[in-house]
Amino acid sequence: xxxxxxxxxxxxxxxxxxxxxxxxxxxxxxxxxxxxxxxxxxxxxxxxxxxxxxxxxxxxxxxxxxxxxxxxxxxxxxxxxxxxxxxxxxxxxxxxxxxxxxxxxxxxxxxxxxxxxxxxxxxxxxxxxxxxxxxxxxxxxxxxxxxxxxxxxxxxxxxxxxxxxxxxxxxxxxxxxxxxxxxxxxxxxxxxxxxxxxxxxxxxxxxxxxxxxxxxxxxxxxxxxxxxxxxxxxxxxxxxxxxxxxxxxxxxxxxxxxxxxxxxxxxxxxxxxxxxxxxxxxxxxxxxxxxxxxxxxxxxxxxxxxxxxxxxxxxxxxxxxxxxxxxxxxxxxxxxxxxxxxxxxxxxxxxxxxxxxxxxxxxxxxxxxxxxxxxxxxxxxxxxxxxxxxxxxxxxxxx
Numbered sequence: 001x002x003x004x005x006x007x008x009x010x011x012x013x014x015x016x017x018x019x020x021x022x023x024x025x026x027x028x029x030x031x032x033x034x035x036x037x038x039x040x041x042x043x044x045x046x047x048x049x050x051x052x053x054x055x056x057x058x059x060x061x062x063x064x065x066x067x068x069x070x071x072x073x074x075x076x077x078x079x080x081x082x083x084x085x086x087x088x089x090x091x092x093x094x095x096x097x098x099x100x101x102x103x104x105x106x107x108x109x110x111x112x113x114x115x116x117x118x119x120x121x122x123x124x125x126x127x128x129x130x131x132x133x134x135x136x137x138x139x140x141x142x143x144x145x146x147x148x149x150x151x152x153x154x155x156x157x158x159x160x161x162x163x164x165x166x167x168x169x170x171x172x173x174x175x176x177x178x179x180x181x182x183x184x185x186x187x188x189x190x191x192x193x194x195x196x197x198x199x200x201x202x203x204x205x206x207x208x209x210x211x212x213x214x215x216x217x218x219x220x221x222x223x224x225x226x227x228x229x230x231x232x233x234x235x236x237x238x239x240x241x242x243x244x245x246x247x248x249x250x251x252x253x254x255x256x257x258x259x260x261x262x263x264x265x266x267x268x269x270x271x272x273x274x275x276x277x278x279x280x281x282x283x284x285x286x287x288x289x290x291x292x293x294x295x296x297x298x299x300x301x302x303x304x305x306x307x308x309x310x311x312x313x314x315x316x317x318x319x320x321x322x323x324x325x326x327x328x329x330x331x332x333x334x335x336x337x338x339x340x341x342x343x344x345x346x347x348x349x350x351x352x353x354x355x356x357x358x359x360x361x362x363x364x365x366x367x368x369x370x371x372x373x374x375x376x377x378x379x380x381x382x383x384x385x386x387x388x389x390x391x392x393x394x395x396x397x398x399x
Contacts, residue, residue, distance in 0.1 A: 027331060034335030034375065035342060038368045042343020043350075045364040050351035053359045065096070066135075066198060067239055068257045069226040069246050079253040080222040085246045086128065089226060092245060094234035099134040100223035101125040101205075104213050108206045109181045110165050120164045124182055125205045126213035127156075134227045135199045142170045142177075142191030149190060150209025153216055155180065156191040158203040167192060180206065185216050199227070321385060329376035336372020340365060 069089075071079035082088070089098040104126055107119035131137070132144055145156060157167060165180060167189060177188045187208065196202045213219035226246065230238040243251035344360060351358045 027334075031331050031335035031338065034332050034372055035339035038336050038339030038372055039343035039346065040339075041371070042340060042360070042364055042368055043346050046343065046347030046360040047350055049359040049361050049364075050347065050356040051354075054354075054356040065229050065232045065235055067228045067230065067235065067242065069228065069242055070224065070255050072253045072255050075253065079247075079250075080220075081224070081226070081246060081254070083221045083223075085223060085226060088245050089228055089242065092230075092238055092241060094231040094238050096229040096231060097130065097134045098226060098228045099128045099131045100226050101127050101131065101202075101207070102210075102213070102219060102221075102223045102225075104208065104217045104219050106183045106217050108161075108165070112181055120161075121204065122161045122164060123201070123205045124217070125202075125207050126210050126217075126219050127207040128210055131207075131227070134229055135196060135202060137196045137199070137202060138194050140192050140194040142189070144191055145207070145209050151211045151215075152209070153182075153185055153187040153212055154190045154209065155182070155187045156193060156207045157189060158193050158205045158207070159195045160203040161206050162192045182206065182208070183217060187212075201225075325377065329373060332372045332376025333369075336369050339372070340368040343368065 069081075069085075071081055086098050086100050089095060102125060104124045106124045107117070108122050108124050109116070109119070127145065129145055129147065129150060132139075139156075140159070142156070145154065157165065162168070167178060170177060170189065170192060177190060179186045179188050181187075193202065193207075208217065210219075210221075214221060228238065228242065239256050242256045243254035247254045344365070347360055348358045
């Protein structure tokens with residue numbers, strides 16, 4: 001009994017690529033079909049992902065991970081938060097950053113010739129040096145307080161405070177800065193903040209260094225507002241433990257704001273986009289698979305004479321199946337590589353044009369390559385089985 005010869009992997013690959021090498025135009029058009037499908041999958045997942053990243057960045061700018069803790073108002077005597085409360089809050093695991101301001105209960109005036117009782121509706125706050133990044137604030141003119149200037153009579157004005165006090169800009173660096181009168185002492189203005197959407201109260205405030213407020217304004221060191229940034233998935237848990245952390249003796253004396261409504265919108269957006277990605281990717285892969293299957297069926301019909309000749313020369317059914325299955329997988333893989341590259345370039349270009357961050361999900365890229373191979377295998381099963389069932393006489397007779 002003669003045992004059939006098994007083709008080595010390299011020989012099988014060479015035979016499988018025979019149809020691609022001899023029919024380059026048809027192979028290119030066949031690979032184009034699957035490449036368009038894979039490119040479509042990359043694009044329809046990458047562009048929405050980039051758009052989602054831009055939207056989530058805008059929503060995050062609305063303070064989706066920020067909380068504020070304040071003493072319960074209208075208490076007699078007034079509640080005072082502990083001086084160490086900021087450090088206590090920073091020890092909560094999911095907390096990213098924390099800072100504080102404190103009302104000094106003093107008035108600010110443009111000059112000593114204005115009404116001593118008219119503070120222009122502004123609040124003088126003692127501010128910690130790490131305040132700006134916690135509330136997503138930025139400097140419009142001048143500079144923020146430093147470890148040196150916070151010890152001296154210097155201030156930074158909120159955007160509304162600067163307008164009411166008559167400061168639209170500051171002199172160039174090195175020039176003498178303007179001054180405002182707080183209580184009975186002059187303070188030099190070193191910076192003006194841009195509008196702070198997350199904390200409108202800061203816009204109407206005059207910010208003094210923590211140490212300078214202690215030494216010049218009789219500040220007692222107790223914060224009146226804590227600003228807390230937390231990891232978004234844990235923000236509800238942080239909100240629940242914040243009162244007991246800030247004021248362990250009387251947690252009921254601490255009020256904590258609820259998370260921003262933008263957080264709910266952000267989570268809904270993430271869930272919606274996830275479902276959209278899955279549906280679009282499935283459709284794109286299905287279209288590509290149908291294209292490869294159709295190409296391979298036509299290939300079997302076109303190459304009956306080749307199949308009959310190989311069977312007559314001794315090739316068994318398994319070798320015929322392996323040949324056409326290998327060709328199908330090779331076509332799909334080439335199309336998958338080309339489609340993935342095309343999809344990546346199209347997504348990056350579109351995102352850059354709109355000013356979005358370029359986000360291409362790794363899962364989509366891997367699914368593009370892996371999906372192409374899988375689609376090629378599935379699409380090649382029927383054509384390869386059909387080719388292997390042809391007898392030499394049938395194949396040669398119909399050629």
